[in-house]
Amino acid sequence: MSDSTTAPSWTEPTAPSPTLGLVDDLLRNHGAVFDRIDAAEDPGGLARSLVTIIAVSAGLFGAALGAYRGGLQIAFSAVKLPLALLLTAALITPAFAALKAAALGRLDARRDGAVMLASLAAASLVMSATAPVVLLAGSWGVSYHGTILLVVLCCAVGGGFGLLLFARAATRGGGAARFSIALAVGLVFCAVGSQMSWTLRPFLVRPRTAQAPFIRDVEGSFLEAVDMSIDSARGRYRRPEAPLPDVGSAGEATP
Numbered sequence: 001m002s003d004s005t006t007a008p009s010w011t012e013p014t015a016p017s018p019t020l021g022l023v024d025d026l027l028r029n030h031g032a033v034f035d036r037i038d039a040a041e042d043p044g045g046l047a048r049s050l051v052t053i054i055a056v057s058a059g060l061f062g063a064a065l066g067a068y069r070g071g072l073q074i075a076f077s078a079v080k081l082p083l084a085l086l087l088t089a090a091l092i093t094p095a096f097a098a099l100k101a102a103a104l105g106r107l108d109a110r111r112d113g114a115v116m117l118a119s120l121a122a123a124s125l126v127m128s129a130t131a132p133v134v135l136l137a138g139s140w141g142v143s144y145h146g147t148i149l150l151v152v153l154c155c156a157v158g159g160g161f162g163l164l165l166f167a168r169a170a171t172r173g174g175g176a177a178r179f180s181i182a183l184a185v186g187l188v189f190c191a192v193g194s195q196m197s198w199t200l201r202p203f204l205v206r207p208r209t210a211q212a213p214f215i216r217d218v219e220g221s222f223l224e225a226v227d228m229s230i231d232s233a234r235g236r237y238r239r240p241e242a243p244l245p246d247v248g249s250a251g252e253a254t255p
Helices: 018-028 030-039 043-066 072-104 109-129 131-139 144-170 176-199 222-233
Strands: none
Touching: 018 030, 018 043, 018 109, 030 109, 030 144, 043 072, 043 109, 043 131, 072 109, 072 176, 109 131, 109 144, 131 144, 144 176
């Protein structure tokens, strides 16, 4: 009688999704992201992966913002925040490409667009990581203006991480010209991104608003709104014509 043994069946480990691998590189290995962009083996696939990352991660953060009001606002914010980032990329990329062409004598719009999308994807990933903080603020009863300042801080952290990736990509190879381009585009990046988000507001919705609109009329600027929110969070309101908290219809303080 012969002994027969059955060899164990082994399955090859499943290769990670290219998009998930890109997420890891955006957070931990910027050099690998630059190598992907420079290789340009599948620029269309890379762009689709980056847009997917922006849509999902920024959508999650937007949904957390909309949860402050709840209802339809969750879907509104989840759609508008990725849209704000993608519109920012569409506006800034031509300026970035033109500056590089003027200073360095060559135009590579496809690579420049990939760098911009990668920067925004990195920023949106970090912002999505702060979504639980925003949700906790709403559950703990943090005031509307206090929550706005918290959201601005979360966006600043995410935007700073995205700018770090952009600066590393834009200054590869060294030189004063590359540094100047990175600085100029970085400033435009901050201005356009913040104003685009302000244009597509509201994301939280003021408590006194009866019905949440998809987009409000443009009034003032993003920086003016932040300054006003700082004062309002400290109890100094600049809108005496609007009903103030804890004030009744006759103008007397309510208990």
